[in-house]
Amino acid sequence: MPTFAQAQPDALLSMPTSQENIAAGLEADAYANGINAFTWGYPLVRMERVIREYTDVPNPRPDTSYRAPLNQLGWAKTLATPAAKDMPTANNDTLYLSSVVQLTEPYVLHVPDTADRYYVVDVFNMWQELQHYIGRRTTGTAAGDYVLVPPGWKGTLPKDLKRLDVSTKTVWLWGRLRVNDGEDLKPLHALQAQFTLRPLSQRNNRDYKPKEQTLAALPTGNDDGLDFIRELAAGLKDNPVPARDEALFAQFGRFGLTEKGFDPSRLSPPQKAGLLKALADGPKVAVSALASAATQRNGWAWATGLDQFGANYPLRALVSGPYLGGQGEKEAMYPLRSTDAKGQQLSGDKHYVLRFKSAPPVDGFWSLTVYNAVDKMLVDNPIARYKLGSDTQGLKVLADGSFEVPLQAEKPDGEFAANWLPAPKGPFYMILRLYQPKSEVLAGKYELPQVEAVE
Incomplete structure (x- = not known):
């Protein structure tokens, strides 16, 4: 029988199926998919943590804090200082607004006339993707009513409401209201009080008072180093994998993460070793996104697309970490x-x-x-x-x-x-x-x- 020489070397054709190679392959596969799972899933894990932190209101609440109970608006009353530890890289230009909203039905955000004063309210989904801007640049500064509509809602809205569809059932509102240097804050506090948030069914109820609600706790800690994957699995129960990411997510099943949850008992020792290494290196991959996503201009890192990540999951992970709440370049450059x-x-x-x-x-x-x-x-x-x-x-x-x-x-x-x-x-x-x-x-x-x- 004639034989044919290989035109190009092929390592797979010559690779023995030895136990040594199988173990090395399992570790490498878990490492590669673990890196992807970290950069893809970090924003969801981060948001699951943030929505619990930002609805856990201290008593007394510092004036720099914007924390508020679930489905309520929280405003900082003074500008951020070094003592304000909630937000990394906080600005010292604006009073911050935060609200975590569980959309059991549409919710109506009313904004007052700010008389051309700069403000913006960003609507983030649970993947830390900025889906809508409400504010001076996009909608002007006149009074208005904007309704946040959860996925799958089939009702009709009054004509005087501006519909804003979102892709997850929980959203985070992150706002900014400009403060001029040395300005008296009392008129701004009065302006803040005119921003309101309420369910559509309670829009015209003068006696409406929001119910005190809390979010269920995240999975308790474990000493095996795999808590990130557990938190990701928990977050996915309320936030299904987007259709565009289904093929990527399917790869994670090889180390035990599926739509049914995460089962670490299925991990072989090589897989666990690879996954632990991936969770250690994943943050480095996210940080490195700045090198590829940003251009250098006279020594400054100039990043764009913070509201249009596409499939750049490392950049999305980076922004949702130390630059949480960052906006697109038309709204603000950083x-x-x-x-x-x-x-x-x-x-x-x-x-x-x-x-x-x-x-x-x-x-x-x-x-x-x-x-x-x-x-x-x-x-x-x-x-x-x-x-x-x-x-x-x-x-x-x-x-x-x-x-x-x-x-x-x-x-x-x-x-x-x-x-x-x-x-x-x-x-x-x-x-x-x-x-x-x-x-x-x-x-x-x-x-x-x-x-x-x-x-």
């Missing part, structure tokens, strides 16, 4: 910077200067905020300045529109000392927020400032 012009990590043991040729062109406003690199929180400092922006009182700007920002831990001297943005003693990063950026920003024509170390 250029991020953690290194100086020489590529060295920003650190409070050095002095830096940012030279703006002009203020960022925006239809809303802009701000520059510094965060500790380790905990991603605002930086405590002696002048209680946590950001610098378009409304900063006493900002020194030259006649041609240019200005400098000293960035350091100690109080600076010189012409632009009034523009000091305090930095922590250790490593840090910063975010330049651009609310409603103009076309030249979106097109990349605006030159972001370089960060120079001062020798």
